[in-house]
Structures are given as structure tokens and as C-alpha cells.
Amino acid sequence: MPRPSSSPAAAATVTLASGPDHRPPASCEVPVNVYGGIRPASGLDRVAEEVPVAMVYNGISHAVMMASPCDLEDFALGFSLTEGILDRPDQLFGLDMYAREDGISVEMHIAGDCFARLREQRRNMTGRTGCGLCGTESLAHAIRPIGRVPAGPAPDDAAVQRALKNLRCYQPLQEQTGATHGAAWCDNEGRIHQAREDVGRHNALDKLIGARIRDHGPTAFDNGFVLVSSRASFEMVHKSASVGVRTLVAVSAATALAIREADKAGMTLIGFARPGRHVRYNRGDEFPVEESIDE
Incomplete structure (x- = not known):
């Protein structure tokens, strides 16, 4: 819901500086016009930022995700594990982050056997935030086998x-x-x-x-x-x-x-x-x- 403000502002822009880890903030303010009340009113609204984030493994770009530019180290590790790229967190040897002109590059150094498997299964998955399957090569690859979780009580x-x-x-x-x-x-x-x-x-x-x-x-x-x-x-x-x-x-x-x-x-x-x-x-x-x- 827009929060009107009496102070005007120029249109918000985000500049991704070249070099390591110059990330934009997760949100920014933009000028808005609010309608529906007694009369239109101008003000400022805080909106979420969304940037392309490239997941790069041993120099090879594997996926580009539209994401919030915060907690990207957590994102990189979690994505790598849940997508089956890594089997264990200790297979991620290093991580560097670079802000490019057109997005953020998360460059990871992973174990050789994981990288070999990734190259074998590599596919283009640009835009996974929507359906999660864009670029999947065949129907057989669409739904991976799912493992059993440990037994335990459900929350009440x-x-x-x-x-x-x-x-x-x-x-x-x-x-x-x-x-x-x-x-x-x-x-x-x-x-x-x-x-x-x-x-x-x-x-x-x-x-x-x-x-x-x-x-x-x-x-x-x-x-x-x-x-x-x-x-x-x-x-x-x-x-x-x-x-x-x-x-x-x-x-x-x-x-x-x-x-x-x-x-x-x-x-x-x-x-x-x-x-x-x-x-x-x-x-x-x-x-x-x-x-x-x-x-």
C-alpha cells in the first residue's frame, strides 16, 4: 500500500558498480501518485528490488534467477544443494560475488565430481522463479526422484x-x-x-x-x-x-x-x-x- 509523503523524489535508479560485491539494496523509494481517496496525492513508495543473479560454477554460468539482492551467499548454497548440484555443503570450496552492469554474478568453486555431473546434466534454466522448469530438456527430467525424509511427529x-x-x-x-x-x-x-x-x-x-x-x-x-x-x-x-x-x-x-x-x-x-x-x-x-x- 503506498505511503504518501510530502517530499517529492526523482525516479529511483539502481546502479550495479563493477567489481566485487557492490550489491544494490533490497528495496528503494520511487515517486507515486495515489488515487482512490478524496483527491489524488503524490508521494513516495518503497518497492522491492529485483535483479538477475547468475549462478556460475567453476567458470560456467548454469542458471540466471530473478532475485532480491540480499542473503545471496545463503541463496547460492541452498540452490546448489536443493538442485542436486552439490551433495554436501563442504563440496563448495569458495564463493565470490561480482556486481555487473546487468546483474550480479555469484561465482562458485565446487568439487570436480560435482562439476563433471553438472556439465553432463547442464540445461538452460533462466527465470526459475516462475515455473521452475524452464529449459528442462525432456519430460523425463521434469520431476526428479524424491527421497524419503526422516520419520518424526508432525506439528500440532x-x-x-x-x-x-x-x-x-x-x-x-x-x-x-x-x-x-x-x-x-x-x-x-x-x-x-x-x-x-x-x-x-x-x-x-x-x-x-x-x-x-x-x-x-x-x-x-x-x-x-x-x-x-x-x-x-x-x-x-x-x-x-x-x-x-x-x-x-x-x-x-x-x-x-x-x-x-x-x-x-x-x-x-x-x-x-x-x-x-x-x-x-x-x-x-x-x-x-x-x-x-x-x-
Whole structure:
């Protein structure tokens, strides 16, 4: 929602300086005209920045993502793991970031066996924030096999509601701009321990995954759940399962494919997480349906 201001401003521009790590801010102010009130009013609005981010491995550009220019180190690690480019975080030997005239280049040095596999499977995936499959070579490559996640209890209603209630407190960029998604790691009581934001829902999740693994290693996703401010697509399920997330909670709907993939992984999938209610999609003995609670 625009916030009118009495001070005018020139049109906002972003300049990406040449050289290492001169990144633009995650948001900027632009002049706007507000309509719908008693009379039109001019002012300033804070909007989210969006820039092309190239993922470069051992000198070869593999993917270009439209992303928020913040927490890109976390993004690079999370993306590399959830896309199967790396099997372990210690296979990323080094990372340098360069602001180019037309975007940001994240240049990674990875293990030789990972790079050999990447070259074998390489595909053009420009613009993954939309569908996540642009450039896939064939139908057979569209849906990767999904692994099983560790067994564990699903969060109860109180934990989901607690996390949902506090999510906005961990989304400062969304509060400023209204244009970003959030992904948060929550413990079994619903307390949020870490969160990341991005204009793309996949990117926000990758950033969270990278941050958690960087800080906590193999125990990053023990005893808790991931909460995302978006729908639950099959790719959100795959990314979560790839690092052992047992439960994915989304504020919007899940797709049928996401539900089927979550079942294969043994993952608890929850959607339409709203104040006072949520929908649990999994069925069967492993995931018993909770009794409904009369409001």
C-alpha cells in the first residue's frame, strides 16, 4: 500500500558498480501518485528490488534467477544443494560475488565430481522463479526422484498457529514493500528461529536452507518445520525433502502433484495455514487425520 509523503523524489535508479560485491539494496523509494481517496496525492513508495543473479560454477554460468539482492551467499548454497548440484555443503570450496552492469554474478568453486555431473546434466534454466522448469530438456527430467525424509511427529495445531501469527515479524522487506515471500524455520512449539525473504518463493526457501545448513550443519532441520508464505508447489516439496525437512507448512494451497510427492517422501504437507485453521493433505496410518476442533 503506498505511503504518501510530502517530499517529492526523482525516479529511483539502481546502479550495479563493477567489481566485487557492490550489491544494490533490497528495496528503494520511487515517486507515486495515489488515487482512490478524496483527491489524488503524490508521494513516495518503497518497492522491492529485483535483479538477475547468475549462478556460475567453476567458470560456467548454469542458471540466471530473478532475485532480491540480499542473503545471496545463503541463496547460492541452498540452490546448489536443493538442485542436486552439490551433495554436501563442504563440496563448495569458495564463493565470490561480482556486481555487473546487468546483474550480479555469484561465482562458485565446487568439487570436480560435482562439476563433471553438472556439465553432463547442464540445461538452460533462466527465470526459475516462475515455473521452475524452464529449459528442462525432456519430460523425463521434469520431476526428479524424491527421497524419503526422516520419520518424526508432525506439528500440532497450536505450533502451526503460533508460527503463523509471528511470521510477519520476520518479514521486514514484505512489511516495507508488500512484494516478497518469506520462508521460516520453526521448532516443534512453533517458535521461529530463522527466516529469509525474496521476491521469489523458491528463492526464499533456498536462502533459508542455505542459512540453516551454513549455521547448523547436519542438524539444521531436526525437530521442527518449514513455514512458507506461498503456495506449496511440487518444487517446494522437492527442495524441502532434499535436505530432510519433515513438515512443510504453506499459507496458500498445495497442488495435487505436491501432495503426491510429499506422500512419496513421507513428508507432512500442510496448506491454507490461516488464523484458526489449516489443511493437512496427507492420509493413511502414517499420517492420521486430526479430529476437527469446533470453533
